[in-house]
Amino acid sequence: MKEPFYRFFIRSGWPELIEAPAAIGAKFLRTLDELSVADSIFATWKVFDARDVSSLPLTQARSRIAAIVENNVARDDVDKPSLVNGYRISALAGKFRDPRSVSFTVKAGGRYENYTKVEFGEYDVAPDLAIVAYPVFKAALLAVNAIWQAPWACAQAFRSGTVSVPAQLGGLPGFRIDSVPQVPSEPAFPCSIFHIPWIAYLSPELAVGLKVTSEILTEQTSDGGLLMSVTTERFDPANPVQLRRARILVEVMIERTGYQRGRPMYA
16 A cells, blocks of 8 residues: 655646657657756656667667657557557656656657656655755746647646555455545545646637636746746645645636546546
8 A cells, every 4th residue: 555645747738739750759859958957857867768678868869769759659459559649758867766856758649648747756756845846847847838839737746645444345344445535635626637736837829818816826928828826835735825726726727728627536
């Protein structure tokens, strides 16, 4: 049973966009370079290559990035390439399974969900909160979105882990293992792809005419979009003031993007 902790990541998404491996690879490299400039935490990138099930230093991956993207094509249930689902490529900065590591993943070139994801820490490793800082997250969100130009992007927290719950098993008392509630202090917090948002971006088209409460910090981005922030401090999902603002922000994102409530709480 995994003890609950908060994961922190930045996600963006966009609809169908068919792209060639070389084009995806070029943007992928640009993203790693821009992140490296944004903060020293984004250093020593290694790129995963599915063909050899190995990771290559960025210096070695540059010259063959198109082939690496092709090797990372999505596959169907019988392990055949599925071009309609595009390509998924990722890189890791830092050491494997280290709380100070950062990963960058892109799923692109498909007819279905395309996305980017910057994650601090790893799936089952809580991040070092020293690297969860507003300037870093803001810079990373803007750098990634300037390249991939998604209609929305969101820095968010996700509560990961499991809990033991008393239950009747075959008529006998026992326990079952359940996922933890995302917001223990507010069970009705909306379930969505935005999880518990900290910083959010909307494109000019999605932000047109939007007015939000003064509790949410706002600024216009260089492309005419809107950046909204719950706080310029480290986001704390247990802070009632920040959580109230996050509730406002998630309602805005759901309404403006059209993502339905109640989507599975995957991260």
